[in-house]
Amino acid sequence: MARYQAGIRTEARIIEATRELLGEVGLDGTTLKAICERAQVRAGSFYNLFESKDDAVLRVVKDAIRAVDPHPRQDAPDSLSELVEAYISFVTGQPEVAKVYLKIAMSGATNGSLGNTVIRHHKRRVARFSSAIANEHAELTAEEVTERAEIILATLSGLAFMWMLEPGFDFPGRARLAASSSLVSG
């Protein structure tokens, strides 16, 4: 762990390089060599500050996951449209970080600690969407609420994925339309 100023700056450079690479070339392209070259650091320095390559990647991913969700308000419970808007502005406002999250979720969701982190976060999101829906639609059963939460989240992820493939894709428009049509059909 970094204790001197030099080490702290180097650590930040490495994290930033890792974040950029994950967004630009994905998990596979984010090699140790690539990270070190971009951060202007030799391998030995990297391992003086990080336990492993996954250590650096995991830090970036955990930051990204934190950024997906808005801070819960203290005065009132979440509203569904707020959660959807937060997801939209996360994806469009920080496209690089969003790509990190999506790429990890999609390419690495079945292997290792990275995958577990993503899966745990996904379950937390389903719960949060569910409670927002339950608040707004008291007539729905718990099962129906979960159904709708899962469908909305699936749609959002699927749309974000399309947007990843085709940069010109109108992700915000599609996401809002999908969320609203899913709401009216209560």
Place this chain on the structure above:
Amino acid sequence: MARYQAGIRTEARIIEATRELLGEVGLDGTTLKAICERAQVRAGSFYNLFESKDDAVLRVVKDAIRAVDPHPRQDAPDSLSELVEAYISFVTGQPEVAKVYLKIAMSGATNGSLGNTVIRHHKRRVARFSSAIANEHAELTAEEVTERAEIILATLSGLAFMWMLEPGFDFPGRARLAASSSLVSG
């Protein structure tokens, strides 16, 4: 190219091993060594029959892509519910092949010829879903039709992805519910 019976059988074993591995451990885990071990073949034999590892993988993926879509009927145009049901039965009926498709689409969609194949197929699917929707909802503009097609496809992919992560996930139920609620909100 295989010309003798022995070669033809070996080729089939290699394809089958590749298909199984893609479904079980994804693209990254599908190494040449793993393919050769499972197919009970040495590396030299593999390269006598295939140009490259990607050659074998691409054949499997192309098979999977062909299996995603139902054969168009000659007497009538597609109906949306038919297309949705076909996707559901593809995913649930051939889960291993479906996993191949999803994993390739999600992990390899941004690199190389594999990705191009997947993207081309995706656009074809949007077009087919669009024409089905247009047939059933003459009141919608072309833009609205495309919107709906993209949303339904995104939802289906997202739900299939959830089902990949959690085998107990009720994919057919969620997919039907999502498709129907998307239809009523015309």
Place this chain on the structure above:
DNA sequence: ACCGATTTTGAGTATACACTCTATTTTGAG
């Protein structure tokens, strides 16, 4: 300015990968 702790270097290790090459065995048409 000193000096132990921290940081940096850069060559080096071990491993896994896709792929090649040559010798040998097997196949099947004539």
Place this chain on the structure above:
DNA sequence: CTCAAAATAGAGTGTATACTCAAAATCGGT
């Protein structure tokens, strides 16, 4: 049965990967 073509084995190549280590440079509290 013959024999050229096809199939196979298995050691070997080159490259990329993550990671290590000992020595040198730098930092910063005293």
